[in-house]
Amino acid sequence: MTRLSMILLAATLAVPLDDASRALAADVQAGKATAAGCAGCHGEDGVSHIALTPSLAGQPDDFTQWQLVYFRGGSRKNEVMEPIAKALDNQEIRNLGAYYASLPPPKPQPASASDLLAQTGGKLAVQRSCKCCDGDDYVGVGPAPRVAGQREDVLLKALRDFKSGVRVGSGVASMADVTYELGDDAMQALAHYMAAQP
Numbered sequence: 519m520t521r522l523s524m525i526l527l528a529a530t531l532a533v534p535l536d537d538a539s540r541a542l543a544a545d546v547q548a549g550k551a552t553a554a555g556c557a558g559c560h561g562e563d564g565v566s567h568i569a570l571t572p573s574l575a576g577q578p579d580d581f582t583q584w585q586l587v588y589f590r591g592g593s594r595k596n597e598v599m600e601p602i603a604k605a606l607d608n609q610e611i612r613n614l615g616a617y618y619a620s621l622p623p624p625k626p627q628p629a630s631a632s633d634l635l636a637q638t639g640g641k642l643a644v645q646r647s648c649k650c651c652d653g654d655d656y657v658g659v660g661p662a663p664r665v666a667g668q669r670e671d672v673l674l675k676a677l678r679d680f681k682s683g684v685r686v687g688s689g690v691a692s693m694a695d696v697t698y699e700l701g702d703d704a705m706q707a708l709a710h711y712m713a714a715q716p
């Protein structure tokens with residue numbers, strides 16, 4: 519046995535794990551317990567029934583974690599969420615991300631085939647390449663959110679916030695770029711279309 523494999527074997531046998539390594543794994547059950555304090559606004563099952571309040575169920579783990587970190591650091595501004603996020607430590611944020619990602623996503627808003635606003639929104643989504651970040655079927659990838667089935671009022675507010683610069687988003691300012699050329703009618707159509715996607 520080489521010296522390296524002996525060291526590795528010794529490390530593997532060094533149970534129980536110390537607290538530092540245990541803290542790295544996300545705990546969905548602990549996330550659920552913390553989320554009881556969020557349910558009054560974001561819904562019992564992570565599906566919001568309150569105006570301008572996002573559904574969190576089915577969001578990618580990374581997206582939820584990043585938004586909480588942005589609120590905590592103040593780079594995403596919101597007078598309700600900033601103090602809530604400041605009270606969360608890293609482990610709680612990790613657990614919350616895993617918990618919400620484990621829940622079934624919200625049911626899409628009903629839409630009829632003759633819905634002209636939704637048709638316009640669908641075309642705009644293709645032109646604006648929304649899939650390229652928000653995922654096939656707009657279900658979210660990594661730090662980019664699931665937008666399919668999100669509340670229409672939340673989606674419209676998000677687009678307006680990105681356009682006006684109130685919300686910055688991550689790294690490369692991709693959402694500021696996308697919304698720069700969009701008028702309010704186009705943003706309404708996009709929000710309407712996305713809210714009806716399964």
Ligand code: HEC
Pocket residue numbers: 552553555556557558559560570571572573574581582583585586595596598599602614663675
């Ligand atoms: C008093 C109501 C309220 C409570 C309690 C609350 N939130 Fe929020 N949360 C909001 C509102 C309103 C927004 C939308 C903020 C905005 O428009 O930028 C939001 C936004 C968020 C977002 C960003 C989602 C997105 O799609 O942009 C996350 C993540 C989030 N909250 C997580 C939590 C967690 C986790 C808790 C509990 C620890 C919690 N919230 C408690 C009202 C609340």
